[in-house]
Amino acid sequence: MFKQINKYWWCQLLGWSAYFLINVFFALSVYRKTSPDAAYYLNLVIFVLFGFIATHLFRRLIHRFAWVNYNFENQILLFIGLMTGSGLVSYIGYYFFGIYLLHLSDTPIQVGIVGSFLITTIWWFLYFIWHYIERNRRSQVDQLKLEATVKELELKTIKAQLNPHFIFNALNSIRALVDENPQRARTAITELSNILRSSMQTEKAETVSLENELNIVKDYLALEHIRFEERLNVRYEIDPDTLELQVPPMMLQTLVENAIKHGISRIIRGGSVYINSSLKGMQHVITIENTGQIIENNMNGHGFGLQSTRQRLSLLFGSRASFDIRNKDEQTVEATVVMPLL
Structure with a gap:
């Protein structure tokens, strides 16, 4: 009563x-x-x-x-x-x-x-x-509800742009294999199917575990390895404690794709990609290093994939997260993502 x-x-x-x-x-x-x-x-x-x-x-x-x-x-x-x-x-x-x-x-x-x-x-x-x-x-x-709605819409918009962007690049890679080696092209299509399946499963999520994101990256690199063969070397150094930590979906894959497209593919002899995930205090740090150099102004941290990475980190974590890409030395580009522990 x-x-x-x-x-x-x-x-x-x-x-x-x-x-x-x-x-x-x-x-x-x-x-x-x-x-x-x-x-x-x-x-x-x-x-x-x-x-x-x-x-x-x-x-x-x-x-x-x-x-x-x-x-x-x-x-x-x-x-x-x-x-x-x-x-x-x-x-x-x-x-x-x-x-x-x-x-x-x-x-x-x-x-x-x-x-x-x-x-x-x-x-x-x-x-x-x-x-x-x-x-x-x-x-x-x-105001908080409005900001949450705007953030959700912006994240969905970025995801809608990322998926076609990735698919077109992958299809271009497969097209190059069709005449050269049909068997490898079929294998590449299978790898692409695995990537798209994983991508669709995480489509509605704002964040996914690093382990799930790494599975997509490994499928993507397996697809790219068919094209580059011995010209592409990949090395992982992943702290097991970071596998369950949350990251924006497709973020790691986008950065690795950027390393391949603007680094490895431009070097005749190829190069290597190094992926590191570690904990530093109360922060989750992901580092991607690839052979190459940032030379063009339009690639000085302002490509579509890099912009989407900054936008999503800002929307999800605000000023607590950061992203930086730079020439580590004369042969290596380093991209670093720092995120707070959720």
């Missing part, structure tokens, strides 16, 4: 009850009324009752006019009007029943009105503060 009572009614009941008890406490202790008579209690009950009625009626009135949409200046005027109106209604009801009809008190009218204005001012001040805090809280929640 109590769960069905909303916050407003709880505040009304508890607030006016507290006012009643505070007055009784002062009557018994501060003013040393050792035994307030029945008239005192009845007089107090009537005052509380009409204060309750007045504030509730004016609250219902302003809700009909959507007062929360008013600007600050109009809300100040509304506050003054509510304080004055509810104070007068409260005192008129109390005066008519408590003083005029029942003669329960001889308090001067000026004192009674000031008392009514004071209590209704406090009531409306607390009411406005409550709604101000509640609007701010809801605004923050709505």
Whole structure:
């Protein structure tokens, strides 16, 4: 039963009850009324009752006019009007029943009105503060929901761009094998099928385990090894503790593809790709090194695959993650991804 009572009614009941008890406490202790008579209690009950009625009626009135949409200046005027109106209604009801009809008190009218204005001012001040805090809280929640929706849409857009980008590159690799070696081309198609199957399984996920991502990378490199043969050497150094850590799907594959396309494929003698995953403090560090050099301006960290890597890291981890690609020495390019431990 109590769960069905909303916050407003709880505040009304508890607030006016507290006012009643505070007055009784002062009557018994501060003013040393050792035994307030029945008239005192009845007089107090009537005052509380009409204060309750007045504030509730004016609250219902302003809700009909959507007062929360008013600007600050109009809300100040509304506050003054509510304080004055509810104070007068409260005192008129109390005066008519408590003083005029029942003669329960001889308090001067000026004192009674000031008392009514004071209590209704406090009531409306607390009411406005409550709604101000509640609007701010809801605004923050709505903002977080909006940011989450935008992030999800951006991630889906990037994924939608990544998959065709990868497929076209893979098909170009297979096309080069069709005339040269049909058997190898068939093997390459099988490898591509495995990659696409794994990619589809992780399509809806924002992150996947590094182990799953490595499986895609290994299939991709197996496909590329058919084309490059002995010109491509791959070396892994993976900390077992990092295999279950979460990474953006297709991120590692995109960086390895970038190393092959812009590094190994441009060198006649070929080269090597080194993939390292390790823990450094509270960070997961992935390093990809490949033979080659960053020379062209359009590849100085601004290719599509590299941009998508930065965007996804930013969307998922914010400033806690980073990505950097540079010439490590005269023969090697190094790409480094740093992510926080989830």
